[in-house]
Amino acid sequence: MGTFESAIRIKSLRKSFDGGRDFVLNGLNLDIPKGMITVLIGYSGTGKSVLLKHILGLLKPTSGVVEVLGKDLWSMSDEELVKFRCKLGVLFQHAALFDDMTVLENVCFPLREHRRDLSPATIVDTAVKKLQMSGMEEKHFAKLPGELSGGMRKRVGLARALALDPEIILYDEPTTGLDPILTEMVDNLILETHRHQKGSTSVIVSHDLFAAFRIGEHIAMLDKGKVLLSGTVDDFLKSDVDLVKRFVDKGFYKK
Secondary structure: OOOOOEEEEEEEEEEEOOOOOOEEEEEEEEEEEOOOEEEEEOOOOOOHHHHHHHHOOOOOOOEEEEEEOOEEHHHOOHHHHHHHHHHEEEEOOOOOOOOOOOHHHHHHHHHHHHOOOOOHHHHHHHHHHHHHHOOOOHHHOOOOHHHOOHHHHHHHHHHHHOOOOOOEEEEEOOOOOOOHHHHHHHHHHHHHHHHHOOOOEEEEEOOOHHHHHHHOOEEEEEEOOEEEEEEOHHHHHOOOOHHHHHHHHHHHHOO
16 A cells, blocks of 8 residues: 555554553554545454554553554643544444433533533534434434434434544444444445545444445454554455455355
8 A cells, every 4th residue: 555644653552451461452553544444353352442442542552652643642631632532533332322311412412511612502503413414314303312223323423423523533343233234324324424524534443344345445454462464455355364364255255
């Protein structure tokens, strides 16, 4: 792959939860291109979600550097880090909506927390626009999350992730547990969102090779806490690395 500007740069990242020699991430190096859709793939337990939490600044590295938009996350104060996270939007695996808030209130929440310069009317107007962009109809705005289908909850979660116009949007296993029709809907939603958010960077943690090859412009495969291969779909299809070949074959032929 040619040279590119990095939105996220990870150098020699190591993470141990027991303080010993058992490293979930073990000297991981990765550059994630700015303005593109990157998919992180790999078998379960390879450290994909742990890596995502480091990018969000939710986990502190045992050693190594995590730079997001040119900033070393752990050189910031707690206050600076909270403010910086407004540049990042996250769609969690199960949408993680507030059960006691309506659809509209869920999307208004980050705006009320972080954009106190905005009037209440502007906050509601912004939330409505994000919901419409995510494909939610107005008749659902007053409903609670428990009254929504799985696909609708994903849409609301995405609208909330986009509320602050983030520069980087992260998706944690966005299609896990969904049927094939809903999976395709979420994949299309990710593509549409990326097109609408001009200049934004999308990072998707996924086990779904079909989705990775369909929507990913850049793909990184993790194994044993390291990046096994990083590149384009073509790089993966042509790879001679045994584990990559097995993963690709399993993804395509044994569904």
